[in-house]
Amino acid sequence: MIKYIAILRGINVGGRNKILMADLRALLSSKNLKNVNTYIQTGNIFFESSIGSNEELEGIIKEKIDSHYHYDIPVIVRKKSEILALKEIHPFLSKSEDPKKLHVTFLKTVPDKASIAKIEFNKYLPDECFIEGSHIFLFIPNRYGDTKLSNAFFEKKLNVKASTRNWKTVNTLITLMSKD
Numbered sequence: 001m002i003k004y005i006a007i008l009r010g011i012n013v014g015g016r017n018k019i020l021m022a023d024l025r026a027l028l029s030s031k032n033l034k035n036v037n038t039y040i041q042t043g044n045i046f047f048e049s050s051i052g053s054n055e056e057l058e059g060i061i062k063e064k065i066d067s068h069y070h071y072d073i074p075v076i077v078r079k080k081s082e083i084l085a086l087k088e089i090h091p092f093l094s095k096s097e098d099p100k101k102l103h104v105t106f107l108k109t110v111p112d113k114a115s116i117a118k119i120e121f122n123k124y125l126p127d128e129c130f131i132e133g134s135h136i137f138l139f140i141p142n143r144y145g146d147t148k149l150s151n152a153f154f155e156k157k158l159n160v161k162a163s164t165r166n167w168k169t170v171n172t173l174i175t176l177m178s179k180d
Contacts, residue, residue, distance in 0.1 A: 001048040003080035008043025009163035074161040076106045091130045092139035102167035105136035111158035
């Protein structure tokens with residue numbers, strides 16, 4: 001069995017797409033998803049599966065949520081190893097010890113280089129970002145709610161579904177994924 005996390009976009013935010021975590025755990029527990037657990041109300045789901053494909057697991061989870069709740073929720077799945085690596089590769093860790101200023105945007109797929117090249121990153125200073133594979137690392141010295149470098153921005157510019165977590169949440173996910 002492989003440990004995974006599913007990152008859901010847009011649930012329990014602003015009174016939209018309400019899903020109780022206990023209900024979600026029960027819905028997702030199946031022959032394909034074992035030991036389902038959640039962290040906070042915004043859609044961080046831990047589970048184990050013998051299925052080795054992130055994309056296949058995304059499809060299973062998305063279909064279950066859609067058929068039960070009728071919500072079109074983007075689902076992004078990462079293996080334990082992919083989550084643990086984030087702490088090693090975040091390029092802005094030396095810029096701030098305040099986890100409210102650091103974020104990770106999870107992308108459903110790796111964006112194409114042509115789309116990345118079109119973004120004029122210097123236009124958004126003091127906010128900074130670095131794209132590495134299917135993750136965007138962010139340094140937002142002010143409020144995340146005020147940055148232009150949001151999920152909607154990256155989805156539009158990169159044509160890829162995205163969901164962001166602050167560094168405190170990412171660190172908690174790393175800690176929870178590290179437990180055996």
